[in-house]
Amino acid sequence: xxxxxxxxxxxxxxxxxxxxxxxxxxxxxxxxxxxxxxxxxxxxxxxxxxxxxxxxxxxxxxxxxxxxxxxxxxxxxxxxxxxxxxxxxxxxxxxxxxxxxxxxxxxxxxxxxxxxxxxxxxxxxxxxxxxxxxxxxxxxxxxxxxxxxxxxxxxxxxxxxxxxxxxxxxxxxxxxxxxxxxxxxxxxxxxxxxxxxxxxxxxxxxxxxxxxxxxxxxxxxxxxxxxxxxxxxxxxxxxxxxxxxxxxxxxxxxxxxxxxxxxxxxxxxxxxxxxxxxxxxxxxxxxxxxxxxxxxxxxxxxxxxxxxxxxxxxxxxxxxxxxxxxxxxxxxxxxxxxxxxxxxxxxxxxxxxxxxxxxxxxx
Amino acid sequence: xxxxxxxxxxxxxxxxxxxxxxxxxxxxxxxxxxxxxxxxxxxxxxxxxxxxxxxxxxxxxxxxxxxxxxxxxxxxxxxxxxxxxxxxxxxxxxxxxxxxxxxxxxxxxxxxxxxxxxxxxxxxxxxxxxxxxxxxxxxxxxxxxxxxxxxxxxxxxxxxxxxxxxxxxxxxxxxxxxxxxxxxxxxxxxxxxxxxxxxxxxxxxxxxxxxxxxxxxxxxxxxxxxxxxxxxxxxxxxxxxxxxxxxxxxxxxxxxxx
Numbered sequence: 226x227x228x229x230x231x232x233x234x235x236x237x238x239x240x241x242x243x244x245x246x247x248x249x250x251x252x253x254x255x256x257x258x259x260x261x262x263x264x265x266x267x268x269x270x271x272x273x274x275x276x277x278x279x280x281x282x283x284x285x286x287x288x289x290x291x292x293x294x295x296x297x298x299x300x301x302x303x304x305x306x307x308x309x310x311x312x313x314x315x316x317x318x319x320x321x322x323x324x325x326x327x328x329x330x331x332x333x334x335x336x337x338x339x340x341x342x343x344x345x346x347x348x349x350x351x352x353x354x355x356x357x358x359x360x361x362x363x364x365x366x367x368x369x370x371x372x373x374x375x376x377x378x379x380x381x382x383x384x385x386x387x388x389x390x391x392x393x394x395x396x397x398x399x400x401x402x403x404x405x406x407x408x409x410x411x412x413x414x415x416x417x418x419x420x421x422x423x424x425x426x427x428x429x430x431x432x433x434x435x436x437x438x439x440x441x442x443x444x445x446x447x448x449x450x451x452x453x454x455x456x457x458x459x460x461x462x463x464x465x466x467x468x469x470x471x472x473x474x475x476x477x478x479x480x481x482x483x484x485x486x487x488x489x490x491x492x493x494x495x496x497x498x499x500x501x502x503x504x505x506x507x508x509x510x511x512x513x514x515x516x517x518x519x520x521x522x523x524x525x526x527x528x529x530x531x532x533x534x535x536x537x538x539x540x541x542x543x544x545x546x547x548x549x550x551x552x553x554x555x556x557x558x559x560x561x562x563x564x565x566x567x568x569x570x571x572x573x574x575x576x577x578x579x580x581x582x583x584x585x586x587x588x
Numbered sequence: 589x590x591x592x593x594x595x596x597x598x599x600x601x602x603x604x605x606x607x608x609x610x611x612x613x614x615x616x617x618x619x620x621x622x623x624x625x626x627x628x629x630x631x632x633x634x635x636x637x638x639x640x641x642x643x644x645x646x647x648x649x650x651x652x653x654x655x656x657x658x659x660x661x662x663x664x665x666x667x668x669x670x671x672x673x674x675x676x677x678x679x680x681x682x683x684x685x686x687x688x689x690x691x692x693x694x695x696x697x698x699x700x701x702x703x704x705x706x707x708x709x710x711x712x713x714x715x716x717x718x719x720x721x722x723x724x725x726x727x728x729x730x731x732x733x734x735x736x737x738x739x740x741x742x743x744x745x746x747x748x749x750x751x752x753x754x755x756x757x758x759x760x761x762x763x764x765x766x767x768x769x770x771x772x773x774x775x776x777x778x779x780x781x782x783x784x785x786x787x788x789x790x791x792x793x794x795x796x797x798x799x800x801x802x803x804x805x806x807x808x809x810x811x812x813x814x815x816x817x818x819x820x821x822x823x824x825x826x827x828x829x830x831x832x833x834x835x836x837x838x839x840x841x842x843x844x845x846x
Contacts, residue, residue: 235746236698240698240699240700243701243704244699244701247701268779270746271708271711271712271743271744271745271746271778272700272746274711275704275707275708275711276704278707279703279704279707282707307714311714311719312707312711312714320687320706320722320723321723322685322723322724551727553682554682555683
């Protein structure tokens with residue numbers, strides 16, 4: 226078998242040569258020989274060098290001989306620089322990093338990871354509570370500018386999307402329940418249903434989901450990037466507490482912005498419900514009377530209090546995940562994801578807790 | 589004299605407002621050319637213009653005759669295939685091993701079979717002394733190793749020109765010297781043209797054939813030539829101060845009054 230190297234052994238020429246001769250070289254046996262004509266070669270680039278090494282590697286593995294004509298000495302130089310024996314793979318996957326691990330190991334690692342997460346979450350939660358208590362006695366410790374900035378970003382900037390979603394939820398809820406209640410001629414009670422539903426459950430939950438996706442993940446990504454850039458380390462070496470400096474303004478902003486956004490979300494939902502009922506010839510006065518009749522101070526305070534707790538959880542989880550980020554770019558992405566998942570799980574668990582609490586307190 | 593592979597003509601560099609005006613120079617085939625100057629003088633900005641990350645405010649840049657800005661998309665793509673770039677931080681993909689990092693351009697721009705791509709990538713890692721670390725992730729190796737791995741990745745497609753942004757920054761003297769030797773080997777063995785942006789004087793003396801010096805106050809080039817000649821016969825006070833690592837001589841009261 227003869228392989229003739231061209232004058233300019235660059236990528237395009239070598240690619241063709243490689244594809245053309247690949248099978249034939251693989252088929253060579255110990256008794257065979259290969260003639261490699263490199264006499265004309267003027268320039269051998271990286272691809273050309275790799276081709277030469279591949280031939281000599283195959284020769285060592287399959288046992289065939291190579292007779293090389295190398296007037297310019299390019300093959301000799303390549304062999305001198307790259308010893309083919311060093312590129313012989315002892316196993317097909319020698320240079321592949323195994324990413325997957327055994328199921329049992331994965332389970333164990335997940336369990337340990339979950340435990341560490343919980344311990345970390347509690348530690349950060351404790352640090353936030355201590356910082357909050359300190360703040361009660363010296364409010365000047367809070368970075369008020371950061372607080373208002375985050376309040377604006379998480380609140381004012383989220384107002385349009387919150388109102389739109391609230392409006393659509395009210396619309397859908399009214400439409401679906403009106404269709405059933407109309408059969409009994411009591412579609413006016415849709416107003417009561419929407420009012421109680423939005424104030425007690427849907428308002429806080431929907432706003433919580435929006436704040437989680439919009440701001441909780443942003444807190445995690447922002448603090449995570451700061452960690453990657455060693456800004457958190459800089460704070461620590463200054464003797465400043467990252468919890469006081471970074472976490473508190475964000476957690477407090479999220480805590481106080483949640484009820485504000487929830488009120489707007491609920492009002493938009495009520496307007497959405499009104500659209501449906503007005504289209505069913507229910508008078509606006511009747512709708513408003515039913516809303517006023519079904520709304521109690523307890524329900525309103527219960528919903529808004531719940532939303533404050535959700536806000537605190539979202540801010541706390543977002544900041545904790547941000548501060549726990551690793552040192553790489555993909556770690557920031559993982560922190561943002563973890564903050565969203567963590568917040569949603571906690572909102573669901575706490576909502577269940579509030580439902581039980583409301584039952585026993587007779588709300 | 590070798591032919592010019594990069595020509596920069598009457599370039600105004602900057603982002604929105606000019607930082608450097610009327611910059612013209614050429615880089616010849618097979619030389620190690622250094623763009624140097626103090627911090628904030630526009631070294632990295634001019635590099636960004638040359639490698640096509642940021643369009644210049646005016647002027648023309650040709651790489652082996654092709655333009656990234658001012659021509660059509662095919663010409664720009666052709667120009668980009670002539671060079672490889674090593675960024676200051678290495679810019680390796682954190683979720684991939686070193687071998688996978690080097691394989692990325694090979695997978696996208698060659699029709700080589702997978703085993704050939706892997707062999708070629710391993711050879712590039714061997715060239716920078718990192719073959720044994722092929723299965724490591726960037727986070728698992730040192731800063732100097734990351735820079736060498738980034739060079740291996742930029743060499744994957746055997747470019748004719750290699751751009752290096754602050755290759756020695758943050759490295760210890762021994763690692764920095766190793767990197768210098770690697771750069772010299774690339775020029776001597778691969779006939780590669782190397783353009784470096786740096787202000788590390790030991791590296792400049794060790795590797796540079798020619799250099800251009802930029803200055804923030806002058807908003808342009810203040811010297812061009814062989815580094816050792818510029819050090820021995822500085823054309824201006826600024827160049828002298830830079831090469832002798834001395835602060836600029838302060839003006840006397842008389843000079844100020846004049």
